[in-house]
Amino acid sequence: MTARRRPPPVVAHALRRQVLGVFALVGAGLVSALLALGLGFGLSLSYYALALATYGAIGIAVFDGLRFLGGQRFGLANAVTLVRGAMVAVLAGFVVADAPALAWVAVALASIALALDGVDGWIARRQGMATAFGARFDMEIDALLIVVLAVLAALSGKAGPWILLAGLLRYLFVLAGLAVPALNAPLPPSFRRKLVCVVQILALIVILPPLLAPPVTSAIAAGALALLVYSFTVDTAWLLRHG
Template sequence: MIEGNRQHIWTGRVVFAPPSLFLLLAVTLLVVVSWAAQAVFDNLALPFGLFVLTSAIALRGMVMHYSHRSLGMGNGVTLIRAALVAVLAGAVVAAQPATWAVFALACTAFALDGLDGWLARRSGLTSAFGARFDMEIDALLGAVLALILLTDGHVGPEILFLGFTRYAFVVASLFLPKLRAALPDSLRRKTICVIQIAALIALICPLTPLWLMAPLSWGAAGLLLWSFASDTRWLLGRP
């Protein structure tokens, strides 16, 4: 059903636009986030606030840039990943975070990363919004994991490169307009993104020996910095 320029999904007697379904799912997940964060990490404020902020920004992006008539399971999975990341944020300020719970949540969020894109492609609901939403949740997962590791004390400040290089790039783009241009698809970039999150999860794993942490964190950080440096050089070199 279409009203003006707004497309809707007809579900029986009620008409839902994709943003409405997104909001409904977000509210439902907010209840789950609140319960899980309190139960696992005894912390509610940070996960609650982070998920509300993330959902609000994503909802605004959907209203402005999403044109499909269906929400799509891919976007739903990405929102679930955002909820998992929000719960993980509770470990940043927890007095004694449950290490295995952190590891399990991080692994689940990482495993779902490939599912949302696959679902979007399979259903023909790929979109610039969905790709950006997925990328930003990847970045947020990296930042939260880096903060957890930093507070744990087993790694040095190099872990901040793994968690916040993306955000440093965004800040730099505010002053260098050329950095705002779209980048072409890159297997190198995608592979290093996977390595980045995998390394962070390996560092969080309780079974990882302490002697391996510094080489692993520095190695992954070096790859990530090289990737961003390559993209920055390409963007700045454009006419």
């Protein structure tokens, strides 16, 4: 078996330039949105700092993972995922924003990010550009969205601190893989896994507006979290059996 050839340096350089351009373009839109919201709601500098730091961290992760794209283009699908990441960055800024009215903005942004969740994958398949990088990028943005929404739910009192487990499960699973190598093996495609992820995000979106309050919001959050724990348990058991 021949070893996979690395992409020529010229191709790698062109890919980095392409991604940098997309990152800058989406970043410009992010800054515009941050300024509009910041001025409209009188938000502090910490709001801008956290949102931009989140987007910067996403950018670092993207550039670090470009080696998994090989010689392929970044593509429209990954650009859509990056736009979703920018929306998550805006939501992250809300964590330090003291403006209850932002709950409706958070609901709108998170809903759009969730609606776009299936669009990037559809575009990738349509264009024949589905990659492991794209699938991982999409999954990590979903995980980050759950983290941010869980923190917002806890800070707003819509659920107890236990809801933070919804955002931490993904990262606890990754850490467990350091101690148990079997957990690092690839999982087979699963509709259940995708459905539970959507349900978790949707539940966190539903409980954010001021229309609902505990114990209703706590019950919704607890039910979604129970499904997420069940899904991780099923995947963990499968990996341990086949490891």
